[in-house]
Amino acid sequence: MIDRNPVEMDLIPQIRSRWSPYEFSNRPVEAWKIKTILDAARWSANSFNEQPWRYLLATRDQPQELAKLLSCLVESNQTWAKHLPVLMISLAKKTFSRNGKPNRVAVHDVGAAAAQMTMQAEALGLHIHQMAGIEISKIRQLYQVPDDFDPVAAIAVGYPGENPDLHEDYRKKNHAPRHRKPFDEFVFTGSFGKPSEIIK
Numbered sequence: 567m568i569d570r571n572p573v574e575m576d577l578i579p580q581i582r583s584r585w586s587p588y589e590f591s592n593r594p595v596e597a598w599k600i601k602t603i604l605d606a607a608r609w610s611a612n613s614f615n616e617q618p619w620r621y622l623l624a625t626r627d628q629p630q631e632l633a634k635l636l637s638c639l640v641e642s643n644q645t646w647a648k649h650l651p652v653l654m655i656s657l658a659k660k661t662f663s664r665n666g667k668p669n670r671v672a673v674h675d676v677g678a679a680a681a682q683m684t685m686q687a688e689a690l691g692l693h694i695h696q697m698a699g700i701e702i703s704k705i706r707q708l709y710q711v712p713d714d715f716d717p718v719a720a721i722a723v724g725y726p727g728e729n730p731d732l733h734e735d736y737r738k739k740n741h742a743p744r745h746r747k748p749f750d751e752f753v754f755t756g757s758f759g760k761p762s763e764i765i766k
């Protein structure tokens with residue numbers, strides 16, 4: 567396992583190995599692994615078990631579908647993601663099916679499913695790189711997305727490895743140091759901004 571994360575605590579291997587690479591191997595991803603990571607997303611906790619996530623999926627087996635999905639990313643993301651064998655776009659259902667009321671945490675649940683998918687991918691030797699940089703109106707139009715759904719993020723899936731064709735800018739970005747905020751900036755007790763004793 568490549569331990570790229572200078573974590574402070576004894577985290578599970580999938581969290582320690584996870585990161586968002588720009589460089590991926592050319593190797594295709596087996597269909598069973600794609601289904602497995604989608605199953606991991608499926609079993610995510612979610613509000614009222616609404617399961618608000620949906621996925622548009624394309625793989626290299628269907629080059630036209632993959633090109634269509636790639637065209638829904640902003641140009642900068644296309645530069646590196648064009649080498650990926652699997653792309654997805656997640657969508658969130660904005661209302662509860664049982665009563666039509668707004669689901670305030672739909673996007674939260676789609677994010678939780680993405681995190682769970684990512685951990686499963688790590689366990690299978692894959693990496694995931696998510697993208698907010700997507701073309702919302704183009705996705706709506708190309709895929710006839712119903713009004714009740716919002717595109718959320720793109721998800722690139724592949725094996726780690728070298729790619730001699732990767733644009734030089736992204737090769738550099740791939741090796742940039744990774745940083746995280748200290749605990750006292752995001753864990754509070756008593757009032758907002760007051761760091762908890764437990765994390766000192």
Ligand SMILES: Cc1cc2nc3c(=O)[nH]c(=O)nc-3n(C[C@H](O)[C@H](O)[C@H](O)COP(=O)(O)O)c2cc1C
Nearest residue numbers: 584585586587643695696697698699700719744745
């Ligand atoms: C929801 C989400 C959206 C992101 N959008 C982009 C993006 O559009 N382009 C990109 O290159 N990286 C994107 N990233 C990757 C982040 O930049 C990356 O996760 C962050 O810098 C932390 O690095 P790490 O994942 O290696 O820990 C996104 C990640 C997430 C979770």
